[in-house]
Amino acid sequence: MINETKGKKMNHISTKTIAGLLLLGLSSLVSASPESDAKAFKKYFTDRFPDVPYNDYINGAYTIDKSGRENWEAIEEFPPYEPFIDEGRAMWEKPFKNGKTFKTACFPDGPAIKHKYPMWDKEKKMVMTLPLALNNCLKANGEKPMKYKKGPINNIMAYLAYEARGKKINVVIPKDEPGALAAYEEGKKFYFQRRGQLNFSCASCHMQNAGLKLRSEILSPALGHPSGFPVYRSKWGTVGTLHRRFTGCNKQVRAKAFKAHGPEYRNLEYFLTAMSNGLEWNGPSARK
Amino acid sequence: MKKFLLMGCSILIAASVGCTGNQASEEKAAMKTEAKKGVEKVAEKPKCTVEASHIVDADNARKRAASVGGEWRDTAKFIKQAHAAVKAGKCHKAEALAKKALMEGQLGYEQAMSQKELKMPGYFKF
């Protein structure tokens, strides 16, 4: 009899504890917000490289590559991406067959719009990137969409990046849109997932080994990564977009790359850019 | 650079396939058929039926890995090369490539499945 009441009591207690644990679990879920994530992300790098000023993280590997920096600064004075900006400006201004332009048809706030992307598209319920928005605009106006990795896309992206230089990175993950947080979380998971035959995650190289040398190449820190895009790479001999870089980084670990501006890379861009909130946009830039 | 990559890849394949020693026996087999040809005047390429079915298995494994985002870079290429080997009647080569592709499909699938949930590394916590 006594034992039974005891047992009941214990049951009671344990349900309470479980409820309490559940609540705790819930509150810890709530507290792990994109904002606190970005703080932790920033702290990881500022702790790792205490001598590097925070605002310097917009410069890729040159943020920490002291010996390569001087050469790079010399290149940036007469930038190899300049002709691309000019071509891009012409594209922006050239009317479509229907007489409208990018600005009058789709981007009234242009040309300084790059800093608004990636953004959560409330109607389409997906992450919208600027290249995708540009192509949607072209299609809606009876024009042929651009290829995502090579060709004219790089011109117009170079121009639009140039126009948004100095604006703050400020990715918004709207709280009233559960899909937005889910997309952000997908991007986060992608970033830490090991993949390919070589079994690396993005974080293996750009967090765990940032600043160290892979053969003779210094690995850039992930903080600030999207800022300088598109970049002119000597290795490419042209300007290339962020998603082209994602493709390259996936392939070098012998993983099959995903589609440029498909859901995986869009969510990845959403997460990665949100981690750099507070830094400045600094595209286009030059790289090795 | 690209050229080098291609060259490198073929070296890799040559090495991995070559290492198993199939290449040599294949060449011998080819020489035998050549010799036979001279006698019988009918060159029958082997059909590699079993090997072809192994390529189908490998491609299914590749698709399964792809369905969870775990496909590796070269798996589809190995499958393509295996098909070409079947066409050329090089059954041993087709088999080695199919085996390699199958294994990659399986490993890629397992790799992705083991990380279905976000797994944070020890060096960084949010």
Added chain:
Amino acid sequence: MIHQAKSLAKSVVGKKSTILLAATLGLGGLFFSTTASAAGLGVQQTSAERGQEIAFTRKLGNCLACHHINGGVSGGTIAPPLVGMKLRFPDRAQLRAQIYDPRVKNPDTSMLPFGAHSILTPAQLEDLVEFLYTL
């Protein structure tokens, strides 16, 4: 404009040197695969020598990407230099296991699972161990 051309020229030079490097490494790869298939034809190469080529060749072991190894050029700084291997790994099986799947010892490792992901063949792993024991 002239300056621009200059910086472009600079990048071309950069490119050339990588190609050169790649070509040298590529040759290493070729050498390896031909010697492997020519082994039966009496070309003399010890297991340790083959191991060294695997370690230094980008498309094979590429151990230099992360490790400094005596005799190799531009080793990486991600991992400890590979020295005193007999002392560090008196047990041969343990050394092989480190290369086969370093995740067993350290789940966060940035070393590749050379055996578990079939990046190298069992015979190549043996050659590597032979080579490492000369360090």
